[in-house]
Amino acid sequence: MDETERPLRVPPQMSLYLDKHNIFQLLQSLLSSLVIDQPDDPINYLIQLLQRSNLNIPRVMLLGPPSVGKHTVAKSLSADLRAVHINLDSLLQDQVISRAVEIPAELLVNLIQQRLGDADCSERGWVLEGIPQTRLQALSLQQAGVIPHHVVVLDAPNEVLLERDRGKMVDLETGDVYHRIFMWPKDETIAKRLKRDPKSSEARRLSELHRFRREVTGLSSAYEHVLKVIDSDKPYPDIYLQALAFVRTRRYHRTPRVLLLGPPGSGKSHQAALLSQKYKMVDVGCGELLRSVAAEGTVQGIEVQSYLDDDRPVPDSLVLQVLEERLSRLDCSCRGWILHGFPRDLQQATCLQESQYQPNRVFFLEVTDDVCLERVTLRATDPVTGERYHAVTRPAPSAEVQERLWTRPEDSRETVTLKLSRYQENVEALQSMFSGAVYVNADQDPYSVFETVESRLTAD
Incomplete structure (x- = not known):
């Protein structure tokens, strides 16, 4: 990769300091005032502005x-x-x-x-x-x-x-x-x-x-x-x-670092996409990120691919390396990010909290196992168009499309039931790790869930 093509990164310690002390917001306010007033002596002007x-x-x-x-x-x-x-x-x-x-x-x-x-x-x-x-x-x-x-x-x-x-x-x-x-x-x-x-x-x-x-x-x-x-x-x-x-509400000045947790089928990916679309935060889905890194063919990508090929879980240490590399890029440091698909257990949560990329907003999307099973096992993909359908909420538009729909192996009832069981085994530990988390009823339409998440995202 050419040096000019390398993604810019902000050192994690600096990013954490800038976020903690609202430096980005301070710089924006000072720059706005400078552009509007255009003082002859900008240094003294800024000093007076800060003093006021x-x-x-x-x-x-x-x-x-x-x-x-x-x-x-x-x-x-x-x-x-x-x-x-x-x-x-x-x-x-x-x-x-x-x-x-x-x-x-x-x-x-x-x-x-x-x-x-x-x-x-x-x-x-x-x-x-x-x-x-x-x-x-x-x-x-x-x-x-x-x-x-x-x-x-x-x-x-x-x-x-x-x-x-x-x-x-x-x-x-x-x-x-x-x-x-x-x-x-x-x-x-x-x-x-x-x-x-x-x-x-x-x-x-x-x-x-x-x-x-x-x-x-x-x-x-x-x-x-x-x-x-x-x-x-x-x-x-x-x-x-x-x-x-x-x-009278203060704007949410801290760079948002959002973590979405919940069982499979709770809508984490959908809510991350809605947040990213509206607030321009970077959508970081752990599973998709690992597949993307594997496809790059780098030394790290080849190592990740070896685990994906054998259908083995990628080691936590390697997942964290991939995550830290992505979260250190300039777009994540400036615009913020939404992480989902990680962590899945207490050990992973501990590693995340001990890193330089702790979330400052954590949401648990809560929904029953029966609803999760219905959401996941009844969905299928059209291999021709790539469109995803659901037998109840978004059925195929024609019999021809219905006949060619394909269900991913990870969406089978047995696989989803196993994932739900693992989530339930770990959810109490995750809740104890993120004691300040917000709990959202995800058994409602996606935009009602989004409004709840959004209202707490922008709160002080």
Whole structure:
């Protein structure tokens, strides 16, 4: 292998130190501030920034279609968080440009950088209302170092939004928004001066709504790691409490090192794939990793292959060598990882805990033996397409496909029963080793399991 092709690795001691002391998050915050403020004396600027200890100030983006309640929620969040409320109207008040025209990404970035560089934003934090509006603007802001800690997307069905728009009223003195049905001011003085928004029209609202629908997928993907979508077809107090609770949670700054444990058929591989897809962590399945190393033909791979050929268990020491080599690579060190398929017993768990790659989140996926047997023994693979089917949950689409399905030897009832028995023999020891683990009911649909895992993954 050419030296330029070798995967970069972070020494395990350094990776552990960086993770323990949140150095990655600290560097990201400092770099973001440097890019936004662009100080003449960067060294003194960084020293002052660290002395102010303001790296955890609110940085919130509140997005959503017209009439969903962004302005009201943003104003309330700013008050409760003591942060600066910023929207397009405040950014454009000194600019000769109409809000009806889509603002070029470069101009928007310059305006936001200038505003966020002001002392009040640096010291108190900020809530950006309705910014960015497009994925291009989001990417431009990210490249400029404008990186939020939380992104809230309010959404509701089109018919609900259009009905709200028809009842929307504005206090022209303060800019506050009210509604005839569900959000009317108690103060009669305010109520008497409410008017329909003179800048609003149904054609403009429809145009803004269609633009949001076009852009919402791209916006969500740009901020998927810090995103919460809130159903806004509910009473306002419920919507606001959800938003406030979310922005008051700290982001999960530690590099995630997730261990999934559970019997065969509990869904470990599926949950690892879902976590990897959403959070970009590296999916490290021990069995697949060993087969991959064996296929490389290296000295280590040849040794692993000799055990696989004879259907013998690969020795723990060799498995750990393979795992440590993979977990030391830069992608695992920076993005984090999800390990499954190892450890299977107390000795392996002890070796993992004594290594430099201890997990910081451990999940036991719990499900009965009967359910595991049904999940595993009724699944089969189409050798032509590679698609996997299940006799109950995902049957073959035709009789022709059904006839050619192939069941792997490791999915036979006898083999699965033996694996379940071994798991039950070792599970108490594994539970004692990982005393802080989270137990998840895996006898439900995969996305309900994922929501449970995800909620505990991002908790403090």
